[in-house]
Amino acid sequence: MLGREGGGMRVCYWLTLVTGLVECLCFAGVVFGWASLVFVLKSDGYFSYLCVNKTVNGTITEDCGAQDEQLSIIFTIASFMNNFFTLPNGFLFDHCGTRVTRLVGISIYTTGTLLISFSNAALSVLLYPALSFIAVGGILFLVTNMQVGNLFGSHRSTIITLYNGAFDSSSAVFLVVKLLYQDGVSLRAALIFLSSCSVVHLIRTFLLMPRSHIPYPLPENYSYGLKCGNARKSRSQENGAGSSNIQTSQVTETTPFHTENSSQAPKTETAERSFKSCILSWFFFLHLLWLSVMQLRHYLFIGTLNPMLSRLTAGDPGLVSTYTNAFAITQLCGILCAPWNGLILDRHKGKPREAGQSETEADLKAAVLSLFVTVLQCVLFSLCAAIPLLPLQYLTFILQVLNRSFLYGGNAAFISMAFPPAHFGKLYGTLMALSAVVSLLQYPCFALINGPLGGNPFAVNVALTILSCLAFIHPVFIYLHCRRRAAERTKTNNPTSS
Numbered sequence: 001m002l003g004r005e006g007g008g009m010r011v012c013y014w015l016t017l018v019t020g021l022v023e024c025l026c027f028a029g030v031v032f033g034w035a036s037l038v039f040v041l042k043s044d045g046y047f048s049y050l051c052v053n054k055t056v057n058g059t060i061t062e063d064c065g066a067q068d069e070q071l072s073i074i075f076t077i078a079s080f081m082n083n084f085f086t087l088p089n090g091f092l093f094d095h096c097g098t099r100v101t102r103l104v105g106i107s108i109y110t111t112g113t114l115l116i117s118f119s120n121a122a123l124s125v126l127l128y129p130a131l132s133f134i135a136v137g138g139i140l141f142l143v144t145n146m147q148v149g150n151l152f153g154s155h156r157s158t159i160i161t162l163y164n165g166a167f168d169s170s171s172a173v174f175l176v177v178k179l180l181y182q183d184g185v186s187l188r189a190a191l192i193f194l195s196s197c198s199v200v201h202l203i204r205t206f207l208l209m210p211r212s213h214i215p216y217p218l219p220e221n222y223s224y225g226l227k228c229g230n231a232r233k234s235r236s237q238e239n240g241a242g243s244s245n246i247q248t249s250q251v252t253e254t255t256p257f258h259t260e261n262s263s264q265a266p267k268t269e270t271a272e273r274s275f276k277s278c279i280l281s282w283f284f285f286l287h288l289l290w291l292s293v294m295q296l297r298h299y300l301f302i303g304t305l306n307p308m309l310s311r312l313t314a315g316d317p318g319l320v321s322t323y324t325n326a327f328a329i330t331q332l333c334g335i336l337c338a339p340w341n342g343l344i345l346d347r348h349k350g351k352p353r354e355a356g357q358s359e360t361e362a363d364l365k366a367a368v369l370s371l372f373v374t375v376l377q378c379v380l381f382s383l384c385a386a387i388p389l390l391p392l393q394y395l396t397f398i399l400q401v402l403n404r405s406f407l408y409g410g411n412a413a414f415i416s417m418a419f420p421p422a423h424f425g426k427l428y429g430t431l432m433a434l435s436a437v438v439s440l441l442q443y444p445c446f447a448l449i450n451g452p453l454g455g456n457p458f459a460v461n462v463a464l465t466i467l468s469c470l471a472f473i474h475p476v477f478i479y480l481h482c483r484r485r486a487a488e489r490t491k492t493n494n495p496t497s498s
Contacts, residue, residue, distance in 0.1 A: 009221065009222070012208070013151040013152070015208060016151065016209070017152070017159070019208055020145040020148050021162065021163065021166050023145065023200075023204065024163050024166035024167050025166040025170050027109070027170060027173070027201075028139070028141040028145075028170050029142070029167040029169075029170040030138060030170050031075075031078050031079070031082060031131055031134050031135040031171075032079075032168070033171035033173055033175060033328060033331065034131075034171075034303065035327055036174040036177065036178040036324055036325075036327075037174040038306045039178055039321060039324050040174075040178050041071065041127070041187075042064075042067070042071075042306075044121060044187060045121035046067075046071075046119075046121050047071065047121075047124045048121060050064070050066035050067045050070060051063065051066070051067050065450055065455070068306070068307045072304065072442075072446045073443060074127050074128055074131055075131070075299075075302070075303040076303060076439075076442050076446075078132050078134070078135040079302075079303070079436075079439055080439055081436075082139050082436070083432040083433060083439060084436035086139055086143070086429045086432035087429035087430055088429070089101070089143055089429060090425035090426055091426065091429065093140075093144065094426065098147070098209050098213060099205060099209065099212075101143070101144055102140065102141075102144050102205045103202075104140065105136075105138075105140025105141055105144070106137065106201045106202060108133050109134060109136075109137025109138060109140075109141070110137075111133050111137075112129070112132070112133025113130075113134060113192075113195040114191070114192075114195050115127075115130035115133065116130045116131075116187070117187070117190075117191035117192045117195065142163060143428075145163050146160050146163050147214045148214065149163075150214045150216040150218060151214060151218060151222075153217075153218070155342075155346065156346075157342045157416075157417070158343060158345075160409060161339060161405070161413060162335065162339050162342060162409075164408040164411075165334045165335040165336070165337060165338020165339065165405045165409060167334075167408065168334030168338070168401065168404050168408065169333070169334035169335040172328050172329065175324075175331075176190075178325070178328070179325070182321075207225050210224035210225065211224075273419075275423045275427070278419050278420070279427075279430065282477065284427070284431070287414060288434055288435060289471065289473065290371065290374075291411055292435040292438040292439070293438075293467050293471050294374070294375070294407055294468060295407070295435055295438070295439055296439055297381075297382055297464050297467075298403075298404055300442040300445050300464065303446065304449065307455070308457060309323050309393075311456075312388060312390045312393070319390075323390070323393060326397060327393075327397045330397040330400075331401050333398075333402075337401065337402045337406070338405040341370055341405065341406045341413075342413070344366065344369055344370045345367060345370050347366060360417065360418070361482065361485055363417035363418070364418060364478055364481070365482045367413075367418070367475075367478060368475050368478050368479045368482065369475075370406070370413075370414075371410065371475035372475040375469075375474075377399060377402055377403035377406060378403045378468045381400050382464055382468050383465055384396040385400075386458060386461035386462055388458065411431070412428065415427050415428050448460060
């Protein structure tokens with residue numbers, strides 16, 4: 001009987017994992033499919049009143065620079081909200097649990113999709129709140145799903161990165177909307193369908209997700225929801241988890257991520273380290289630098305992709321559509337690229353550690369390669385984006401989706417392994433909020449391109465490529481930290497004889 005219950009719970013764990021992947025893949029990060037949506041919005045005449053006629057060499061042409069700028073502002077605000085609201089969302093998740101957080105996320109997300117569905121060229125201003133709502137609601141889907149990695153023990157980092165990869169790939173949803181639009185399906189009909197899918201989110205919230213949090217380490221025969229295991233048992237387990245404060249570091253089951261073998265880690269790495277000391281540490285500051293510069297590069301690329309393609313194709317709408325489709329299709333590969341980073345991070349699991357080495361140190365040592373490879377990808381992607389050669393942009397698209405998958409998956413995994421698990425929600429939220437402030441620089445960059453640079457982004461692209469190189473400081477610092485700790489351990493174990 002016990003074996004049957006255990007087998008049933010394992011099936012339920014896998015069902016939760018798979019449905020969570022589908023949810024993230026189809027809904028969580030659709031806002032980053034902005035380039036495809038812009039094509040539809042321009043075709044429907046959104047902000048078209050800002051286009052003016054101008055004469056160039058005796059030929060009258062339409063200048064839609066102001067329209068592009070307005071659409072760029074919308075994406076800038078939405079991407080800012082996507083990150084900045086991770087901070088209050090993290091506190092909401094930590095203190096109110098999964099069910100309440102998901103209900104809030106579903107409400108916000110559905111409001112956003114409905115606003116777009118009932119907007120039109122005359123009500124273009126509705127795009128401002130709509131895209132922001134979709135961004136905030138989508139990140140809540142991701143935050144509540146990443147804890148599913150706790151159900152699978154040593155594969156936790158791989159699953160975290162897999163979910164982040166699905167989040168990246170969901171930007172292809174707006175490609176589907178674009179293709180349907182070109183086949184005669186209106187933007188309103190497509191967005192109403194997305195809104196109606198909220199029923200599926202609600203069903204999953206009550207049947208396949210916990211009321212509080214998925215604990216780590218996972219208790220024996222852990223069950224949750226209304227269908228996973230014994231309902232009475234699940235309720236008592238979740239009440240036990242929910243009655244504890246997430247900020248109390250002795251409690252392990254109310255936090256979505258916990259350092260593997262945390263019971264074996266030194267207390268100074270877990271219980272005694274305060275949230276303030278984490279924020280003021282070099283690890284946090286350098287990780288913020290690592291995330292912010294690369295995220296700014298990605299946001300500016302996505303936000304300016306449509307005008308960049310228009311410039312490289314000399315305004316040919318057919319070519320712009322082709323390259324926009326190619327970009328959106330490559331985004332689907334995010335879910336395939338992300339697990340590679342998880343495998344890099346988890347590769348030391350099960351291997352014997354060095355004498356005196358804690359699990360946190362082993363995690364950090366594994367993170368060095370992941371962080372370095374991510375920065376290298378970003379520099380290569382930025383270099384390709386800076387070269388004004390149209391066919392080269394296919395390679396740019398591939399490098400961009402690969403790097404973005406590594407960036408966000410590695411970000412969440414690094415926080416979970418480098419800092420006390422009791423502070424994960426607050427640290428993740430603070431980091432994303434601060435990086436959101438840096439991401440606001442994308443609008444001044446766009447204004448610089450559109451104004452003094454006359455639409456030529458080459459100088460800004462070169463500057464951002466150089467800026468991206470600063471992110472190499474982070475993996476170098478961690479590598480030196482690990483070497484220093486190893487040297488101290490060797491000196492302690494083998495004291496020099498006097």
